[in-house]
Amino acid sequence: MANVLILGAGYAGLRAAKLLAKHASQLTITIVNDHPYHYESTQLHEVAVGNKEPADITFSLRASLPDNVNLVVDTVTKIDRDQQRVELAHHDPLPYDYLINSLGFESETFGIPGAEENALPLIDIDTAVAARKHLEETLAHFSQSQDPDDLRIIVCGAGFTSIEYLGELVHRLPKLIDQYHLPADQIKIDCIEAMPKVLPMFSQDLADYAVHYLESHGVTFHTSTPITQIDPGVVHSKDTSYTAHTIIWTTGVQGSHVIADSGYAQKRNRVMVQDDLTVKDHPNEYIIGDVSAVPDPASGRLYPTTAQIAIAQADTAAHNIRAQVSGRTPSKFTFHSLGTVCSLGPTSGVAEINMLGHWKFKGVIVGPLKKLVNDRSVLELANVRTMLESN
Numbered sequence: 432m433a434n435v436l437i438l439g440a441g442y443a444g445l446r447a448a449k450l451l452a453k454h455a456s457q458l459t460i461t462i463v464n465d466h467p468y469h470y471e472s473t474q475l476h477e478v479a480v481g482n483k484e485p486a487d488i489t490f491s492l493r494a495s496l497p498d499n500v501n502l503v504v505d506t507v508t509k510i511d512r513d514q515q516r517v518e519l520a521h522h523d524p525l526p527y528d529y530l531i532n533s534l535g536f537e538s539e540t541f542g543i544p545g546a547e548e549n550a551l552p553l554i555d556i557d558t559a560v561a562a563r564k565h566l567e568e569t570l571a572h573f574s575q576s577q578d579p580d581d582l583r584i585i586v587c588g589a590g591f592t593s594i595e596y597l598g599e600l601v602h603r604l605p606k607l608i609d610q611y612h613l614p615a616d617q618i619k620i621d622c623i624e625a626m627p628k629v630l631p632m633f634s635q636d637l638a639d640y641a642v643h644y645l646e647s648h649g650v651t652f653h654t655s656t657p658i659t660q661i662d663p664g665v666v667h668s669k670d671t672s673y674t675a676h677t678i679i680w681t682t683g684v685q686g687s688h689v690i691a692d693s694g695y696a697q698k699r700n701r702v703m704v705q706d707d708l709t710v711k712d713h714p715n716e717y718i719i720g721d722v723s724a725v726p727d728p729a730s731g732r733l734y735p736t737t738a739q740i741a742i743a744q745a746d747t748a749a750h751n752i753r754a755q756v757s758g759r760t761p762s763k764f765t766f767h768s769l770g771t772v773c774s775l776g777p778t779s780g781v782a783e784i785n786m787l788g789h790w791k792f793k794g795v796i797v798g799p800l801k802k803l804v805n806d807r808s809v810l811e812l813a814n815v816r817t818m819l820e821s822n
């Protein structure tokens with residue numbers, strides 16, 4: 432029996448475990464994850480604003496994994512590639528014949544002074560809950576302090592997570608204004624972006640739609656404004672400083688630090704994999720999801736790290752391990768993006784879909800579309816019952 436060890440139960444790891452479990456007569460399958468649950472990282476911004484509870488976007492790993500997949504709840508500290516074993520914080524090291532490394536992402540501060548200490552990242556359930564608590568406590572504090580900065584919110588970056596967070600925030604704001612008796616005209620939301628364009632992955636008309644939608648709900652964008660430092664309650668760029676008591680840090684992600692700690696050749700903790708998703712000279716080691724770097728042959732640039740590509744990579748890795756165990760040749764990874772959806776709160780958004788042609792959508796039609804995408808990912812990873820429960 433070949434021993435397959437999967438690290439991380441995000442989109443990539445969980446999908447690989449479920450696929451391999453269908454062929455468990457030849458395999459022993461173990462998945463290690465630092466929490467006993469999977470969370471929908473594409474919906475963290477909804478928890479961070481308070482439009483959803485953590486339970487709405489998490490599901491139990493043991494309940495959703497097939498019985499023939501072993502689950503170890505622990506933190507991976509290092510991959511000992513010479514000994515073919517994985518070191519854990521609390522258990523003995525786990526050996527492997529085949530490794531699927533899908534350890535996922537962490538916040539990226541790009542070394543900007545004060546970003547880690549003075550801004551709130553959105554990377555997992557704990558940070559999303561902390562951001563919500565901070566936002567609500569800060570707004571509530573205004574009634575005592577009368578400090579205008581209690582009513583100011585700065586979102587750093589104008590990529591996917593920032594825009595989806597802002598969309599949820601402006602949707603919830605009227606309820607927060609009512610709840611804490613806030614002066615609506617004094618609330619100030621700034622979004623500060625280094626590049627000239629907001630949502631660069633969308634065509635200009637859709638990016639403009641998102642900007643106008645958010646501006647009409649009170650958001651001010653500052654583009655071509657790289658953040659250089661964050662002090663408590665102050666975001667600095669080269670020429671200006673902005674003050675706020677809530678600072679959200681959504682300027683991009685890097686792969687897990689375990690990648691660098693384990694001695695891989697890497698950039699921002701992402702490893703350039705071969706075309707079958709293995710690591711050079713390690714044909715039994717697959718790296719998938721946000722810890723992998725895969726060039727798009729069409730553009731020559733790296734594919735962005737999305738749930739969609741993580742799930743597609745898991746399909747290839749699981750297929751290839753089955754092929755190797757049966758003495759067949761592994762396949763190359765190919766990817767056709769089905770498109771991209773960016774929500775603007777629960778009822779609006781922008782989307783570019785690549786199915787039977789290329790389609791652009793904006794406005795209320797994207798609300799149900801995004802819900803369909805979320806339901807589909809829960810369905811692929813867990814089961815129908817979980818999907819129904821998450822509604």
Ligand code: NAD
Pocket residue numbers: 473541543587588589590591592593595623624625626630631656657658659681682683684735736737738771772773774
């Ligand atoms: P991102 O890369 O999409 O956006 C980060 C933004 O922050 C960029 O526009 C960047 O220019 C800006 N930035 C970086 N440094 C800055 C600085 N010093 N000052 C000001 N701005 C700065 O990153 P994200 O939004 O964190 O998303 C992470 C990954 O997850 C991405 O690959 C994204 O595609 C994916 N994601 C996808 C979805 C979806 O498909 N709906 C949703 C969320 C995230």
